[in-house]
Amino acid sequence: MVDPLRLGRMLADNTLRHGYPLPVDPQVITGWAAEAGLPQPRPGRPVVFTGALYQLTPYIEALVELVGRFRDPRIPSLGLRLASSLPWSSELLLTLLETPEVARGVRRAWGILGSIARLLREAGMRPAYAWEADLYSGIMLYDLGMDEEFAQQAQRVHKLLRERGVEKVITLDPHTTHALRDLYPRYVDGYGLEVQSYLEVIDPSLISTKGEAGEVTIHDPCLYARKAGVVEQPRRILAARGLRIREPQMSGVNTYCCGGPIEGLAPRLSRRIAETRLSQLERASKTIVTLCPICNANLRAAAGGRGDLRILDLAELVGNA
Amino acid sequence: MEAREWLEQEVSKCVYCGFCEAVCPTLHAGGHRGYGPRGRINIIKKIVRDGEEPTPEALNSLYTCLLCGACDLQCPVGIRIAQAIREARPLVNRMAQERGLRITITPALKRT
Numbered sequence: 001m002v003d004p005l006r007l008g009r010m011l012a013d014n015t016l017r018h019g020y021p022l023p024v025d026p027q028v029i030t031g032w033a034a035e036a037g038l039p040q041p042r043p044g045r046p047v048v049f050t051g052a053l054y055q056l057t058p059y060i061e062a063l064v065e066l067v068g069r070f071r072d073p074r075i076p077s078l079g080l081r082l083a084s085s086l087p088w089s090s091e092l093l094l095t096l097l098e099t100p101e102v103a104r105g106v107r108r109a110w111g112i113l114g115s116i117a118r119l120l121r122e123a124g125m126r127p128a129y130a131w132e133a134d135l136y137s138g139i140m141l142y143d144l145g146m147d148e149e150f151a152q153q154a155q156r157v158h159k160l161l162r163e164r165g166v167e168k169v170i171t172l173d174p175h176t177t178h179a180l181r182d183l184y185p186r187y188v189d190g191y192g193l194e195v196q197s198y199l200e201v202i203d204p205s206l207i208s209t210k211g212e213a214g215e216v217t218i219h220d221p222c223l224y225a226r227k228a229g230v231v232e233q234p235r236r237i238l239a240a241r242g243l244r245i246r247e248p249q250m251s252g253v254n255t256y257c258c259g260g261p262i263e264g265l266a267p268r269l270s271r272r273i274a275e276t277r278l279s280q281l282e283r284a285s286k287t288i289v290t291l292c293p294i295c296n297a298n299l300r301a302a303a304g305g306r307g308d309l310r311i312l313d314l315a316e317l318v319g320n321a
Numbered sequence: 322m323e324a325r326e327w328l329e330q331e332v333s334k335c336v337y338c339g340f341c342e343a344v345c346p347t348l349h350a351g352g353h354r355g356y357g358p359r360g361r362i363n364i365i366k367k368i369v370r371d372g373e374e375p376t377p378e379a380l381n382s383l384y385t386c387l388l389c390g391a392c393d394l395q396c397p398v399g400i401r402i403a404q405a406i407r408e409a410r411p412l413v414n415r416m417a418q419e420r421g422l423r424i425t426i427t428p429a430l431k432r433t
Contacts, residue, residue, distance in 0.1 A: 002426050004384050005414060143388060145410025222389040257346045257389035266385050266428045272350035273387070 002067075002265050004144050012141050012149035014090050019135035019156075020052050022059055022097070023090050029055045030131050032110035036117040038129035045128045046168040046201070047161065048120070051137035051176030054113055057293040058105025061301065062097045064263050109293065115319025116172055116198055119237075123202040127170060133160035137179035143261065151187040154179070158188045168194045170201055173292050174223035174230070182227060197230055199291065199314075204236035207318075215244045216317070217284035219277070219299065220255035221292040234291055234314055241318045248284040256280060259302075260294035274302035282309060289314050324408050325369055331405045332366045334398045335359065341392035341402060347385050352429025355382040358392035358402045365409045374420065375413060381428045383409055 011021040020029065029052045041047050120127050138153035157180075161169065171177040174197070181195040216238065224230035231252045235245055250256040259273030278299050281288045287310045290296040300311050322330075341358035342348055348357030355364065361382050367373040375383070383406060390403040417424055 003424050004410075004426060005417060005424055008414075143407065143410075145407070145412075145414045147411050222387070222391070226390045226393070253394065254344075254391070256344075257387045257391065259346065259387065261387045261389070262347075262385055265426045269347060269350055269385055269428045269430060272430065273346040276346065276349065 004265055007264060008141060008144040008146045008149075010090060011144075012146055015136055015138055015141065015153055016149060020056065021136055021140065022056065022094050024056070024059065024094065028106055030129075030134055032113040033117075033129040033131065033134075035110065036114045036129075038117060038127060041128045041130050041164045041166050043165060045126055046170050047130050047133075047164075047166045048117065048127045048172065048198075049130070049161070049169045049176065049180065050113060050134055050172055051139070051179065052135065053137075053173045053176055054109040054293045055106055056136070057109065057297050058102045059094075059097050060264065060294075061105065061297045062099060062102050063093075064267055064301075066096065067264075068267055112293075112313045112315045112319070113172065115315035119202060119207070119315065119319050120170070120198060122208060123206045125170075125201065130161060130164045130166060133157065133164055133166070135160070137176045139175045139179040139183075142179065142183060147187075150183075154184045154187040158184060158191060158193065161193060166193065169196075170198050171195060172198055173294075174221040174228065175292070175294065178223045178227055197224070197228060197233075199224075199230050199233040199237070200228075202233070202237060204233075204240040207237060207240040209240060209242055213242045214287065215246055215285050216287040216289050217246050217248045217281050218251065218289045219248070219258065219281055219291070219295055220251055220253075221290075221295050222255060222257050224291060225253050225255045230291075234289070237314065237318060238289065243317070246284040249280045258295040258298045260292075260298040263294075263298055270298065271302060274298045278302045278309075286310065287312065287317075289317060325412060328365065328405055328408050328412070329369050331400055332362050333370065334400050335362045335366070336398055337363075338397060340395045340397060344391040344395055346389065346391070347387060350431055351385065352431055355379065356385060356428065358386075358396075358406075361386055361406050362400065362402060365405060368409065368416075369412065374416070374422070377425070377427075378429070380413065380422075380424045381426055383413060384424070384426050385428050 138150045141150040177197045185191040259270035263270040345357045354360040364379045386406045392402045
C-alpha cells in the first residue's frame with residue numbers, strides 16, 4: 001500500500017535538498033571516480049555522468065526488501081507518511097538501510113563503474129568526471145508525474161555541468177541516458193549537452209579480444225532498445241571479447257520489461273514480472289548479461305540466490321580484461 | 322499544444338482492438354484488463370474527456386504501468402501509449418491534491 005505522491009514527495013525533497021533521492025554521503029556516489037583515476041573536466045574531454053543510479057541501486061534493493069518484510073502493508077505506508085513529513089526521517093531511514101550488504105552492493109557498483117571507465121580507455125577515450133555535478137537525474141520524479149520537481153533537478157544538473165565547461169556527456173545506464181538526452185531538452189531552456197551512452201561511444205573493433213569465452217544471453221533494457229536504439233552495440237562488445245550470444249525469447253526492440261520501474265510502488269506485481277522475464281532468459285543461457293542496475297537487481301531478486309544462474313552487468317563480464 | 326489537449330487527442334484514437342494487450346507485462350500478472358494498455362487508455366479517456374474522478378482501482382492501473390513502451394509498437398493507430406500514461410500522471414497528481422484524493426497502490430494480481 002504505497003502512495004506514489006508521498007513516495008514522490010520524499011524522493012523529491014531529498015533530491016532537491018541533497019542532490020540524491022536519499023541523503024547519502026556524496027562520497028558513496030563519487031568515490032569510484034577517484035579509484036578509477038578520472039580527472040576533473042577539461043576542454044574537449046567527455047565527462048562520465050552516472051546520475052548516481054548504479055551507486056543508489058543497493059539502497060533501493062534494501063528499501064524494497066525492508067518494505068516486503070512487513071506483512072501488514074499499513075506499516076511501510078505509515079513509515080512513508082512519516083518520511084514525507086518529518087525532516088529527519090529520511091536520515092533515519094538511511095540509517096536503517098546502511099547495512100553491510102548495502103555496503104557490499106555499493107562496492108560492487110564501484111567495481112562496475114571502474115570497469116566501464118577502463119573499457120572507455122581501452123577504446124581510446126579519455127573521459128573526465130565532474131565530482132560536484134554528478135547528481136541524480138531525477139528520472140523517478142518524472143516517472144511519478146512530478147514535473148515541477150523534475151524540471152528543477154534537470155536545470156540544476158545542466159547548470160552544474162555547463163559551469164564546468166562540459167559539452168559532451170557519457171551516460172552509463174538507460175534511465176539516465178533517457179533523462180539527459182530525451183527529457184532534459186524539454187525542461188531546460190538553452191539545453192546544450194551532447195549525450196551518449198557508453199555503449200554508443202565505444203568502438204568494439206578497438207576492444208581487445210582477450211576475455212571470458214562462453215555463451216551468454218542478454219536482457220535488453222526497454223529504454224535502450226525502444227528509445228535509444230541501443231541493441232547491437234552491447235552485442236558487438238560481447239562478441240569482441242569472444243562471447244557467443246544466445247538470444248532470449250523477446251529481445252531487442254521486442255524486449256520484455258524486468259518489472260523494475262514499479263518495484264517500489266508495487267513490489268509483488270514487479271516480482272511476478274521479473275520471474276516471467278527470468279524464465280525467458282534462463283531458457284537461453286544460465287549467464288545473463290544486463291545493461292542497467294535496476295534490471296540487474298530485479299532479476300537477481302527474482303532468482304533468489306540460485307547458484308546455477310549468473311546475472312552480471314556487461315561491464316563485470318567484459319570490463320576487466 | 323497543452324498536455325491535456327495532446328492527451329485527449331491521443332487517447333481518442335483508440336479503436337479498442339486490444340493488439341497492445343498481448344505484450345503488456347503488467348496485464349499478464351495483473352488481476353484484470355485495467356492492468357493493460359487498452360484499459361489504461363480508456364481510464365485516461367474517462368478522466369480527461371469525461372472529467373470523471375478516478376476510482377482507487379483506476380489509480381492502481383495508471384501507477385503500475387512500467388512505461389516500458391512494448392505496447393507502442395503494437396498499436397495500429399500509432400497511439401503513444403506509454404507517453405500518454407506518463408502524461409496522465411501529473412494531471413492525476415494535481416487532481417488528487419485539489420480534491421484531497423488519497424492514492425494508495427494495492428494492485429490486484431492474477432490468481433496463480
